[in-house]
């Protein structure tokens with residue numbers, strides 16, 4: 001809600017001195033965020049008139065906090081009661097008069113994604129919504145009006161959940177007769193080396209895309225070396241047997257056919273971008289490569305220790321595209 005007020009304020013106070021074009025772009029951005037909030041936050045759009053108990057019910061209905069809690073001492077189910085020790089003003093309380101710890105309490109956040117945050121759940125929720133919608137961390141800081149350290153901490157925890165998700169649901173691409181394209185690409189994580197990120201040291205990433213989806217569904221992994229020993233295990237892990245793999249003429253790919261589980265076709269880039277006889281090309285995987293490069297450019301570089309996490313975050317956003325927020329809410333649901 002807070003971000004809505006901020007965006008409306010911005011709408012009114014945009015400086016006339018700026019070019020009309022710039023202002024139109026800003027209006028669109030603001031209107032987009034408002035529409036996003038109305039659609040995706042549904043009830044939360046009216047959260048300024050919602051009672052705290054309604055907020056708790058809303059979070060339970062979304063599966064974001066537990067719908068029941070048992071007392072540790074008497075094992076009876078606790079009641080949700082008003083309390084002043086948290087921003088939601090409610091907690092779970094044991095109301096069993098026979099319990100040795102009658103009226104003992106538990107937080108409504110217990111066992112949820114929100115457990116480790118001090119800020120009101122609604123603010124965390126709204127900031128996640130902005131994080132899933134806006135392209136850069138700096139935009140989230142501006143729109144949410146939350147502190148930079150809060151956003152940084154939230155992002156870290158969100159990415160941790162994304163990592164867990166991919167560990168449990170690894171990306172698998174292709175299938176019998178499906179064309180997948182593979183390519184190794186040089187990535188320069190230091191978009192601007194003068195920003196104190198150290199000298200520019202490009203590293204390699206290996207990308208795979210499934211062309212049966214539009215736009216192509218992809219996978220990316222950072223690699224130390226681009227030899228067959230590094231690339232083939234990734235192909236076996238990600239690409240389903242029976243797939244037709246399209247690649248360029250890089251020598252490591254000569255081993256693909258020998259595995260006996262894939263068909264392999266290549267295009268020799270020295271002569272053509274699309275093989276005139278077979279139609280083989282790697283343009284989908286190249287445009288996938290460009291997406292990660294663009295993302296790095298937008299972030300103005302990525303520190304070394306954050307790179308694998310950055311890749312996971314990119315992959316989550318790319319895999320779930322328009323429904324990142326809904327998907328994220330889905331993975332942080334509590335198991336009742």
Ligand SMILES: [Zn+2]
Nearest residue numbers: 071074094099
């Ligand atoms: Zn009890």
